[in-house]
Amino acid sequence: PESMTDRSYRAQILVLTYPLIGNYGVPSAKERDEYGLPKHFEWTEGISVSGLVVGELCESPSHWHQTQTLSKWMENQGVPGISGIDTRALTKKIRENGSILGRIVHSLPSPHSDYALVDPNIRNLVAECSVKEPVVYNETGSPRICAIDCGLKLNQIRCFVARGARVELVPWNYDLNSNNFDGLFISNGPGDPIMCQQTVDQIQKCLEQSNKPIFGICLGHQLLSTAIGCKTYKMKYGNRGHNLPCTHHGTGRCF
Structure with missing residues (x-):
């Protein structure tokens, strides 16, 4: 499930x-x-x-x-x-x-069947699945985390709230005000980050207006990278440790 x-x-x-x-x-x-x-x-x-x-x-x-x-x-x-x-x-x-x-x-399929394949990446999948209105979890908690819902997992909210944080889950294209939160979180989600230009615009606004911490997971990290000028492309293999190992410089250990 x-x-x-x-x-x-x-x-x-x-x-x-x-x-x-x-x-x-x-x-x-x-x-x-x-x-x-x-x-x-x-x-x-x-x-x-x-x-x-x-x-x-x-x-x-x-x-x-x-x-x-x-x-x-x-x-x-x-x-x-x-x-x-x-x-x-x-x-x-x-x-x-x-x-x-x-x-x-x-x-x-028979020779004359119409079995066209539709590419879901041409749709804005984030807009389809994101919440439509802000939702607050742990109203009196601290610090205040603004979470942009690009397709977030409930366990991410659970991890924040378990540590005492107040979480405001907002739509993917929400007009952000950095005075209303202590940290910005950009969630994971489906599809191509190029479809989320409105999210990128909001991240750039926060970067320009404040020095509050921002972090993302998966798609959220790609959107944050896009906001600072990086380009993204789809890899043939998913970037997981067994495909692309990395070395910790301090210990020399390979992950």
Whole structure:
């Protein structure tokens, strides 16, 4: 449920390589943590992915938290999935070719079928999934963190609030005023950062008007980099430690 409700995967087909999927089932979305946030999901509005590909699907889950099967959860939310796929072979193709366009269909296309592939990156996915109005968590907390919602995970709010912070979650194109916060956080999210020029403009305004700390995660870091003049491009392989190792200069240790 965490990956499937992660808005960074919006409009993407998620491929899972673990052999058996769904054996834990899906827990209740009504279960909340001590901060009032959904306990087992990364956002409040259901499934974010556009499709799911698995090797083997379990239809008889066994877990004390589960309230429904994975397939029933997806069916209720109108999200297609497919099983019986060699997902590790598929992952090797994706790894060698980079992220590729695809779709899930019921049968092989005939020569005259119209199975056009639509690139989700031409849409402003951040605008689609961002909150529409500001939301405040831990009203009396400190320091005051302004979080730009580009597709944020609920666990990020949880981490802030657990440390006593007040978090104001604002839309991706919100008119920022640096007098209203002690630090600016730019969240992760889906799609191409070039689509978020309004966010970049707001970050640049904050950089010019104050010296308050700013940090970003994933897409948020790309937007912060864009705001100071950097250019971004999509890498063939995701930049994770096992693909592009880095060395700590102080110790010589490689990560």
